[in-house]
Amino acid sequence: MVTYIIRRIIGAVLMLAVVSMVTFAIFFVVPRAAGATADDFAARYVGKSATEETVGNLADRLGFNDPVVVQYGRWVKGIVAGAEYDTGAGVENCPAPCFGYSFISHQPVWNDLLDRLPVTVSLASGAAVIWVLAGVATGVLSALRKGSVFDRAAMGIALAGVSLPVFFTGIVSLVIFSYGMGITAPGGSFTPITENPAEWAYNMILPWITLAFLYAAGYARLTRAGMLETMGEDYIRTARAKGLPERTVITKHGLRAALTPIVTIFGLDFGLLLGGAVLTESTFSLNGVGKFAITAILKNDLPQIMGVTMLTAFFVVAANLIVDLLYAVVDPRVRLA
Amino acid sequence: MTAPLDPTAPAVVAAPSGLPAGTIQGRSLGQIAWMRLKRDKVAMGGAVVVVLLILIAIFAPVLVGWFGHPPNEFHQEMIDPSTMTPKGGTGISGDFLFGVEPLNGRDIFSRVLYGARISLLIAFFATLLSVVIGTVMGVVAGFFGGWVDTLISRAMDAFLAFPLLVFSLALIGVLAQFETSLAVKGDTLRILLLIFVIGFFNWPYIGRIIRGQTLSLREREFVDAARSLGARGPYILFREILPNLIAPVLIYATLLIPTNVLFEAALSFLGVGIPAPTATWGGMLSDAVKYYTVPHFMFFPGMAIFITVLAFNLFGDGLRDALDPKSSR
Numbered sequence: 001m002v003t004y005i006i007r008r009i010i011g012a013v014l015m016l017a018v019v020s021m022v023t024f025a026i027f028f029v030v031p032r033a034a035g036a037t038a039d040d041f042a043a044r045y046v047g048k049s050a051t052e053e054t055v056g057n058l059a060d061r062l063g064f065n066d067p068v069v070v071q072y073g074r075w076v077k078g079i080v081a082g083a084e085y086d087t088g089a090g091v092e093n094c095p096a097p098c099f100g101y102s103f104i105s106h107q108p109v110w111n112d113l114l115d116r117l118p119v120t121v122s123l124a125s126g127a128a129v130i131w132v133l134a135g136v137a138t139g140v141l142s143a144l145r146k147g148s149v150f151d152r153a154a155m156g157i158a159l160a161g162v163s164l165p166v167f168f169t170g171i172v173s174l175v176i177f178s179y180g181m182g183i184t185a186p187g188g189s190f191t192p193i194t195e196n197p198a199e200w201a202y203n204m205i206l207p208w209i210t211l212a213f214l215y216a217a218g219y220a221r222l223t224r225a226g227m228l229e230t231m232g233e234d235y236i237r238t239a240r241a242k243g244l245p246e247r248t249v250i251t252k253h254g255l256r257a258a259l260t261p262i263v264t265i266f267g268l269d270f271g272l273l274l275g276g277a278v279l280t281e282s283t284f285s286l287n288g289v290g291k292f293a294i295t296a297i298l299k300n301d302l303p304q305i306m307g308v309t310m311l312t313a314f315f316v317v318a319a320n321l322i323v324d325l326l327y328a329v330v331d332p333r334v335r336l337a
Numbered sequence: 338m339t340a341p342l343d344p345t346a347p348a349v350v351a352a353p354s355g356l357p358a359g360t361i362q363g364r365s366l367g368q369i370a371w372m373r374l375k376r377d378k379v380a381m382g383g384a385v386v387v388v389l390l391i392l393i394a395i396f397a398p399v400l401v402g403w404f405g406h407p408p409n410e411f412h413q414e415m416i417d418p419s420t421m422t423p424k425g426g427t428g429i430s431g432d433f434l435f436g437v438e439p440l441n442g443r444d445i446f447s448r449v450l451y452g453a454r455i456s457l458l459i460a461f462f463a464t465l466l467s468v469v470i471g472t473v474m475g476v477v478a479g480f481f482g483g484w485v486d487t488l489i490s491r492a493m494d495a496f497l498a499f500p501l502l503v504f505s506l507a508l509i510g511v512l513a514q515f516e517t518s519l520a521v522k523g524d525t526l527r528i529l530l531l532i533f534v535i536g537f538f539n540w541p542y543i544g545r546i547i548r549g550q551t552l553s554l555r556e557r558e559f560v561d562a563a564r565s566l567g568a569r570g571p572y573i574l575f576r577e578i579l580p581n582l583i584a585p586v587l588i589y590a591t592l593l594i595p596t597n598v599l600f601e602a603a604l605s606f607l608g609v610g611i612p613a614p615t616a617t618w619g620g621m622l623s624d625a626v627k628y629y630t631v632p633h634f635m636f637f638p639g640m641a642i643f644i645t646v647l648a649f650n651l652f653g654d655g656l657r658d659a660l661d662p663k664s665s666r
């Protein structure tokens with residue numbers, strides 16, 4: 001077990017290293033291959049009005065003239081140990097984990113990300129509770145009553161759910177429930193849970209349901225397929241034959257086996273969402289990590305884009321690691337493989 | 338897959354005694370699958386809609402010529418200058434079938450039709466790219482095994498761990514800056530860019546499935562039989578394994594198209610897809626957010642996305658049931 005955990009952690013760290021290399025390559029190697037010079041990079045930090053001399057100086061100070069490997073090393077070192085940025089007007093300190101220093105917002109990227117994280121965590125965790133409960137329950141009931149009216153209606157809605165983009169359902173629900181009926185909060189409302197939990201929930205309820213609907217639909221389809229498969233297995237017949245109550249057969253024998261693939265997918269989905277629910281946050285004007293990412297891209301703020309990409313990748317890798325470790329606890333076969 | 342699917346192999350069935358020879362015909366597995374698909378009314382409904390959508394996309398200029406106005410033509414006369422919204426609420430009439438946009442009065446019908454072209458074009462070619470990369474990688478990994486398999490499998494894991502949307506947003510942002518130094522420009526460049534980015538990031542989904550299928554096919558009896566008859570690697574790969582991969586490739590390609598339609602719509606919605614004034618469904622929706630008092634503006638592009646994605650999903654599900662009866666719903 002211990003070796004398994006260590007192996008998985010090493011794997012996760014390696015994965016993050018790969019992601020960091022790819023991220024760096026996208027932003028520093030690809031533009032260079034397409035013909036960008038060191039001054040072009042520097043110009044993005046000082047704006048268009050700067051003289052060529054200022055730009056050249058900045059390129060030197062920020063080290064854009066160094067070999068790519070050195071620049072990558074400096075970036076990684078910043079994340080691990082912190083860094084200092086000489087802006088010319090003074091030295092800006094960027095403590096670890098330093099994902100870069102934005103010369104547009106004049107802040108270390110990490111501070112900006114920390115500001116946005118509560119919104120995204122609220123959105124993702126609330127929606128996750130709803131979609132897991134609703135999706136799995138619907139899937140199980142549908143599978144147990146295969147072909148019934150409930151099953152057909154539920155699967156019809158689920159198919160519609162996976163076919164609707166979240167930014168469409170989001171706008172429509174805003175128009176109907178917030179602007180039309182006035183029973184939910186308008187877009188852009190957020191209150192931290194520490195300030196007023198009731199208001200927090202009231203503001204988040206519409207984004208939660210909108211986001212959860214999309215995922216619940218997918219999870220219902222998956223759970224149903226998984227349940228249909230496991231309920232046809234021989235060990236279910238054995239469980240019934242030895243006289244176990246149907247409840248126990250369904251929950252302990254059927255659902256438990258059907259849930260394992262769902263857990264894997266949940267890890268990936270939830271990790272991705274923590275790194276920014278880009279579409280939902282944009283639709284509801286929530287200032288989360290996802291909105292931050294898209295704004296950074298539209299502003300062309302290089303350090304911010306790289307920081308948010310690494311944060312998202314970190315969440316995905318961490319969520320996968322946790323799922324893998326939970327698996328090993330639940331299912332002993334995994335450790336041996 | 339319960340049985341190898343080889344449409345070329347003639348299935349010979351001996352006619353039972355008592356019946357004149359020729360009344361019972363052998364059916365290939367491909368024919369059986371086609372019969373199953375034909376009986377699935379929902380799937381066939383999806384297929385009909387898909388065909389219609391493709392025809393609409395191809396003949397959009399003709400249809401717009403008959404029933405609409407050029408997609409970027411302003412119709413200020415249709416706009417109430419005091420509210421900047423269409424006169425009479427929507428502007429829907431025999432002349433403007435889906436009404437007009439607020440502010441400049443562009444014909445929504447024409448823009449939805451032209452949006453179909455961009456959406457389907459990008460979705461099809463991005464899917465093609467993913468399928469080609471995914472199949473090659475999956476077959477190579479599954480067939481050769483060993484370190485090749487380890488390398489490709491790890492690469493697929495890494496790809497799946499990437500924050501897809503953020504990465505593609507970032508990559509498009511980076512690549513688009515070099516528009517001036519490239520040979521193609523404007524919308525053509527953007528379309529190629531979206532096809533590349535969407536297709537490139539989606540290949541591991543197909544790759545994983547194909548690898549798994551190849552692994553299990555490799556161990557099947559008919560491959561053993563071919564090998565014991567003296568068949569070599571290339572023969573087994575191209576004549577025994579690849580024909581059996583046609584079904585899963587077809588199924589997952591059909592199911593990837595709607596995902597890519599949604600992906601393109603999302604990128605356009607976020608403002609990094611095909612830039613205005615070219616009509617895209619996602620772009621129209623992102624404009625419509627600002628005019629929530631005029632709901633018909635968001636309704637038509639939204640429904641266009643919904644119908645397209647739903648039709649492909651229905652057809653894909655039916656295709657899977659027909660070709661792969663084991664996964665009966």
